[in-house]
Amino acid sequence: MAASPPPIATVDHPRLLLHGFLSPETCKELEFVHRSCGTAGYRPSVVSTSLPHLAATGCGHLLLPFVPIREQLRDAVESFFSCHFDLFVEFTGLISWCKGASIGWHSDDNKPYLRQRVFTAVCYLNNHGKDYKGGILRFQDGEPSCVVPVAGDVVIYTADSRNVHCVDEVTEGERLTVTLWFTRDSAYDEDPKLLAFLSQTSLSYEPAFQNSYIPLPASDNMYWFSYDQSGFDIRYARLHILGFIFCASSDQDSNSRSVPASEDPIELLGKPLRVGRRYDVFEKIFANSLHALQARRCLWLQAAWPLWVTASGDWTAAQT
Ligand SMILES: O=C(O)CCC(=O)C(=O)O
Numbered sequence: 001m002a003a004s005p006p007p008i009a010t011v012d013h014p015r016l017l018l019h020g021f022l023s024p025e026t027c028k029e030l031e032f033v034h035r036s037c038g039t040a041g042y043r044p045s046v047v048s049t050s051l052p053h054l055a056a057t058g059c060g061h062l063l064l065p066f067v068p069i070r071e072q073l074r075d076a077v078e079s080f081f082s083c084h085f086d087l088f089v090e091f092t093g094l095i096s097w098c099k100g101a102s103i104g105w106h107s108d109d110n111k112p113y114l115r116q117r118v119f120t121a122v123c124y125l126n127n128h129g130k131d132y133k134g135g136i137l138r139f140q141d142g143e144p145s146c147v148v149p150v151a152g153d154v155v156i157y158t159a160d161s162r163n164v165h166c167v168d169e170v171t172e173g174e175r176l177t178v179t180l181w182f183t184r185d186s187a188y189d190e191d192p193k194l195l196a197f198l199s200q201t202s203l204s205y206e207p208a209f210q211n212s213y214i215p216l217p218a219s220d221n222m223y224w225f226s227y228d229q230s231g232f233d234i235r236y237a238r239l240h241i242l243g244f245i246f247c248a249s250s251d252q253d254s255n256s257r258s259v260p261a262s263e264d265p266i267e268l269l270g271k272p273l274r275v276g277r278r279y280d281v282f283e284k285i286f287a288n289s290l291h292a293l294q295a296r297r298c299l300w301l302q303a304a305w306p307l308w309v310t311a312s313g314d315w316t317a318a319q320t
């Protein structure tokens with residue numbers, strides 16, 4: 001008779017790679033949510049869409065695809081780690097790792113404010129080699145020693161020092177994941193926070209606003225920006241990479257589309273603005289550039305035409 005495997009709790013590096021956990025359709029659906037609502041600012045070269053962000057910005061309907069995925073992942077984690085206790089989802093987020101993104105050796109509970117995390121699940125939504133280069137997940141010890149991401153696969157592991165890992169730098173393309181952390185501490189349960197955000201956004205906005213497909217602005221304190229620390233503002237870089245150029249309303253020359261020297265572009269990031277494409281300028285005034293970035297994929301603002309962002313106000317001067 002074959003000996004039964006040792007209980008997972010006694011294994012040195014408890015982790016599991018599951019192939020084909022998410023269907024290709026689900027991967028695409030999640031990618032769509034991310035393209036619609038992803039926001040820069042969580043870490044340099046990373047764009048994220050967290051569930052609290054969706055709930056807080058009037059996109060509660062986009063939480064739906066996550067409901068079965070979270071449950072299936074919770075089941076998989078509970079069963080693999082033989083959990084005889086309640087397990088709560090602490091964080092769920094879509095994360096794209098753009099060119100230059102990486103993370104060094106760490107365990108996922110390695111900061112005082114992360115101690116509540118006990119298990120991690122990372123689902124891969126696109127493919128290493130085809131969609132991007134780099135971005136391989138490596139573990140310091142144990143098997144599998146590395147994970148080459150394939151769309152639909154999921155890796156689950158303990159968040160403690162038994163699973164120290166890193167992710168190689170993405171050198172080309174964009175690597176897309178949905179990452180969940182699980183906790184035993186109900187104080188960190190993500191669900192009540194989502195419900196609170198959902199009830200705020202659905203109760204406190206005008207009906208006309210609720211019908212808009214454009215996300216509401218996320219609150220300033222939901223994201224941090226690195227400008228103060230490094231002199232580099234991730235919002236500005238992202239606008240630039242996407243092909244947007246600031247165009248102040250006083251600019252008479254549509255070809256130069258430049259910001260007058262007196263206007264600090266960084267200050268403009270925080271001011272209300274409109275978004276334009278070629279000779280069309282959308283009527284909607286966005287609260288700030290972050291809000292416009294949240295919405296730009298809904299508006300299909302990524303075509304082959306020149307794009308620009310104008311300061312709000314007399315935009316007609318910009319298109320003469
Ligand atoms: O995306 C991955 O493969 C792992 C990500 C990771 O280590 C993290 O977010 O802490």
Ligand SMILES: [Fe+2]
Nearest residue numbers: 106107108165
């Ligand atoms: Fe990690």
